[in-house]
Amino acid sequence: MLALRLARGTHPLVLLRRLFVAAASAGVGFLLLCTLGHALSHPGQTSASLLRLLWCLAPLAATVQFAVAVARTDPSTRPRPGLSAVGLGPARLAATAAASTALSCTLGSMVALLVFLHLRGDLTGLPFDRAGTELLAADRPLPLAAVVILLSLAPLTASTASAWVLRPRGGTRGRRPVAPRGDGVRDTPAPPPASSTPHTTGTATLAPPTPLAASLVTSPPAGLPWGVALTAAGLAVETYASRGGGSGRVLPLPGHADLAPAGVLAGWSLTALGLALAGPGLVHLCGFLLQAVRPGAVRLLAGRVLQGEAGRIGRPLGVVCATASGLIAATTLYSRAPGPSFGPLTALGAALVLVCTTATLILVALETKQARTATTRALLRQGAAAQTLRAAALTRLVALITLFAPVTWALATLAAAPLAP
Amino acid sequence: MVVPPDNAPPDNDVLWARSLHHAHEGSPALVDVSLAVREGEILAVTGPRGSGKTTLLNCLSGHLVPDDGEVWFNSVPVHTMGALTRERLRRDRFAWISSSPDLVPELTAWENTALPLLLRGEGHKAAKATAVEWLERLDIGAVARKRPAALLQAQRQRVAIARALATAPSVLFADEPTAPLHRSDAAQVLRTLTTAARSHSLTVVLATHDPEVAALADRAVPLLDGRRAASAPVAGTEGRAACSLSA
Numbered sequence: 232m233l234a235l236r237l238a239r240g241t242h243p244l245v246l247l248r249r250l251f252v253a254a255a256s257a258g259v260g261f262l263l264l265c266t267l268g269h270a271l272s273h274p275g276q277t278s279a280s281l282l283r284l285l286w287c288l289a290p291l292a293a294t295v296q297f298a299v300a301v302a303r304t305d306p307s308t309r310p311r312p313g314l315s316a317v318g319l320g321p322a323r324l325a326a327t328a329a330a331s332t333a334l335s336c337t338l339g340s341m342v343a344l345l346v347f348l349h350l351r352g353d354l355t356g357l358p359f360d361r362a363g364t365e366l367l368a369a370d371r372p373l374p375l376a377a378v379v380i381l382l383s384l385a386p387l388t389a390s391t392a393s394a395w396v397l398r399p400r401g402g403t404r405g406r407r408p409v410a411p412r413g414d415g416v417r418d419t420p421a422p423p424p425a426s427s428t429p430h431t432t433g434t435a436t437l438a439p440p441t442p443l444a445a446s447l448v449t450s451p452p453a454g455l456p457w458g459v460a461l462t463a464a465g466l467a468v469e470t471y472a473s474r475g476g477g478s479g480r481v482l483p484l485p486g487h488a489d490l491a492p493a494g495v496l497a498g499w500s501l502t503a504l505g506l507a508l509a510g511p512g513l514v515h516l517c518g519f520l521l522q523a524v525r526p527g528a529v530r531l532l533a534g535r536v537l538q539g540e541a542g543r544i545g546r547p548l549g550v551v552c553a554t555a556s557g558l559i560a561a562t563t564l565y566s567r568a569p570g571p572s573f574g575p576l577t578a579l580g581a582a583l584v585l586v587c588t589t590a591t592l593i594l595v596a597l598e599t600k601q602a603r604t605a606t607t608r609a610l611l612r613q614g615a616a617a618q619t620l621r622a623a624a625l626t627r628l629v630a631l632i633t634l635f636a637p638v639t640w641a642l643a644t645l646a647a648a649p650l651a652p
Numbered sequence: 653m654v655v656p657p658d659n660a661p662p663d664n665d666v667l668w669a670r671s672l673h674h675a676h677e678g679s680p681a682l683v684d685v686s687l688a689v690r691e692g693e694i695l696a697v698t699g700p701r702g703s704g705k706t707t708l709l710n711c712l713s714g715h716l717v718p719d720d721g722e723v724w725f726n727s728v729p730v731h732t733m734g735a736l737t738r739e740r741l742r743r744d745r746f747a748w749i750s751s752s753p754d755l756v757p758e759l760t761a762w763e764n765t766a767l768p769l770l771l772r773g774e775g776h777k778a779a780k781a782t783a784v785e786w787l788e789r790l791d792i793g794a795v796a797r798k799r800p801a802a803l804l805q806a807q808r809q810r811v812a813i814a815r816a817l818a819t820a821p822s823v824l825f826a827d828e829p830t831a832p833l834h835r836s837d838a839a840q841v842l843r844t845l846t847t848a849a850r851s852h853s854l855t856v857v858l859a860t861h862d863p864e865v866a867a868l869a870d871r872a873v874p875l876l877d878g879r880r881a882a883s884a885p886v887a888g889t890e891g892r893a894a895c896s897l898s899a
Contacts, residue, residue: 525777528770535758609754612715613815614743615771616736 234330237307248301249335251590255294256339256385257346258583262287263381264347265576271371285496290580293587295389296550298336300594302328302393304601321399329394336386344382451515452542458509458549462502462642469498470649499560502646503553506638510549515541517634521626529619532610533626540599547592548631552639554588559643665724666691666855667823672711672721681707682718683878689823694849694856696869704878705859706827712857713746713825714738726822743772747816747824749845751831753808755800755815761807762787762796765815772819786814790844806837813841817848823855830865842868 238246266287270280302308308328311319472494515538522534558581610620667689674682682704689695689712697705710716712723714730723730725745730738742748747768755764765783770776787793790810800808809829816824829845830838846868849856858869866872874881 527773527776528767531759531763531767531770532756535756535763539758605754606756609750610756610767612748612750612754613768613771614739614746614748615767616739616743619771 234327234334237327238331238334241305241307245306248304248594249331252294252298252301252332252389253335253339253342255290255297255583255587256336256389257342258339258579259287259290259294259385260340260343260382261347262290262576262580262583263384264343264378267373267377267381268347268351271373286580290583290587291385291388293554293584293591294336294385295392296547297587297591297594298332298389299393299396300547300591300598302332302397304594304598305331307331308397321397325394325397325399328397329390332393333386333390336389340382340386344378451519451538452511452545454508454510454545455512455516458505458507458512461505461508463505465498465501465503465505466642466645467498468501469495469646472498473649499557499646502642503550503557506553506556506642507546507549510547510552511541511545513634513638514545514548514631517630518627521630528615529622529626532620533623533630536603536623537627537630543599543602544592544595547588547595548635551588551592552635552642554584556639556643556646558585559640560647563643563647664690666726667712667857668722668724669708669712670722672708672718672723674707674711674716674718674720676707681878682711685721685875685878685880687873687880689855689857692853692855693871694846694858694869696866696872697857697859697875698861698863698866698872699875699881700861702877703875705861705875707878708875709825709827709857709859713748713823714742743768745822747819747821749812749816749824749826749829751828753800753805753812755808755811757800760797760799761792761803761811764800764811765818768815768819782818783814786818787811789848790814806833806841809833809837809841810844813845813848817852817854820852821854823857824849826856826858828859828861830860830862838865 238249263284266280266283269283270277273280305328308324308331315321518534518537518539518541520534521537522531526534561581607620611617665688669688670686672682672685674680685704685708687695697708699705707716711718711721714723714733717731721731725741730741733741755761756767759767762780762783765787766779769779769782774782784793784796787796790813792807792810792814795803795807800811803811809832813829816826826845830841833841842865845856848854856869858865860866
């Protein structure tokens with residue numbers, strides 16, 4: 232109830248963000264239900280259905296990452312000094328955030344179910360009735376348990392992840408500073424690559440910074456060697472798996488699910504994971520280069536801020552890079568592969584992943600800006616012109632694009648090269 | 653006050669304000685405050701919390717445009733300036749020390765000190781030399797290469813003072829500069845500030861609620877509930893308690 236009441240009073244833009252979460256969750260739910268439809272109508276092709284289900288993991292992970300980013304930047308879940316005294320402390324706020332995430336995701340799942348049933352022809356009276364009869368196995372009854380499990384996947388994962396990320400930590404020392412300051416970077420080493428896709432790893436490590444970490448800018452993030460090694464290993468695995476050529480051994484894209492060299496998929500996942508891990512290191516390097524050799528005010532501010540915020544902004548940036556390079560490679564392959572081009576479901580999945588990762592990056596940038604409000608105010612007090620600060624921000628943006636665009640392009644080319652027929 | 657509005661203030665006042673009114677979104681903060689700051693003096697603006705000291709300093713330094721009233725700096729009207737001109741005026745002629753150090757966490761102590769100089773467009777080398785010189789003058793040259801997170805609060809506040817002094821401003825605004833410090837640190841910081849101001853003949857406008865701090869100034873302007881109180885010490889429990897402590 233508290234989550235609902237807080238949601239009622241929030242700013243329309245914040246509500247719009249939650250609506251986007253609901254939309255992403257609806258997209259994922261619909262994709263999962265379509266997989267169910269495929270499995271129902273093709274009971275013989277177990278491996279093809281499984282492959283479709285596996286491809287659904289990428290949009291799911293992107294949605295979860297986005298939902299967590301929204302929960303983290305939500306103003307109503309920020310600790311408030313006054314409300315902590317009346318019992319609305321960090322733990323309660325984390326629960327509230329999880330509840331509101333679950334609420335928006337469930338809303339999305341419901342919409343997905345309605346659209347699915349409508350397209351199957353179970354609900355009538357609207358345009359596009361029974362538009363997808365064959366695709367969605369309209370002639371067979373839906374197994375209720377499967378539908379419930381698939382639809383609860385997004386809300387459960389997203390709310391668990393946001394509760395985990397926002398959980399109060401640190402015992403007696405306050406974990407989240409009341410006035411968030413941008414001077415902390417998580418100096419924990421990069422986590423072992425335990426999860427199946429890079430996106431989930433990205434969410435799990437998107438923890439808020441600890442206040443006043445002493446070793447903030449001096450030590451670069453530890454993930455760079457790991458990231459580079461994983462990217463290289465991914466490319467190697469992919470090249471190895473696709474050796475031998477042959478027209479039959481191209482990538483198992485969702486529309487062409489007849490063949491399944493799992494090595495290529497594993498290689499791509501490893502590459503993406505490596506990029507996500509290398510992101511903070513690359514951003515830090517970018518900042519270092521920017522402020523090197525007798526910087527003026529703009530270069531000094533831009534470079535040091537990049538170095539300081541590398542841990543926060545690097546990971547989503549790496550994920551966006553991985554997504555972009557994957558999409559570029561897939562587009563190249565689709566354009567060369569024989570047979571039909573990609574269908575509406577593949578397009579939906581790809582759009583979902585791209586939009587979610589990009590939106591997450593934008594939200595994290597917003598969070599960084601919010602965390603630096605105090606510093607910005609202090610700088611303005613010292614007489615820094617707003618123009619100077621804007622120039623510094625622009626410099627950061629240009630530097631990041633200069634570094635990451637070639638990396639993305641090179642990785643996409645390398646990933647597509649061994650698969651070219 | 654019967655001065656006609658177009659009259660420029662007297663020439664020996666570096667900063668001059670007439671019948672300032674300001675309200676923060678409706679709640680009145682300053683009501684008809686006038687004052688003049690003479691060249692090279694240390695002026696204390698005293699009063700309890702919520703008496704409008706910070707708002708007055710903000711209006712004087714051009715951060716806020718008062719709802720009504722005039723502010724003149726060296727016979728130039730500040731209240732009619734555009735935002736960009738005020739920004740430039742603040743950068744080139746004013747300096748500000750607030751109660752929290754407000755350092756940029758990513759920059760080292762000397763870089764923080766040199767930042768206003770760099771913002772003014774000075775060269776890297778000259779700015780560094782000036783910054784390091786000021787840090788050494790304030791006894792914190794040893795930590796010049798450390799970041800604010802690695803410093804003690806008193807050291808951070810001194811870096812903030814060095815940053816304000818390094819630009820050789822015409823007017824230095826200090827808003828409760830000793831609020832977060834223990835008494836020994838506070839006394840040291842204040843001594844540093846006043847000594848530097850006197851030796852470089854800076855004009856200082858110092859907001860404080862502490863009569864001991866105000867005693868270091870040449871002149872005090874008491875504020876109460878957003879109005880200029882009579883020049884006599886502030887009556888009330890807080891004033892009495894402070895008086896008995898200082899006696």
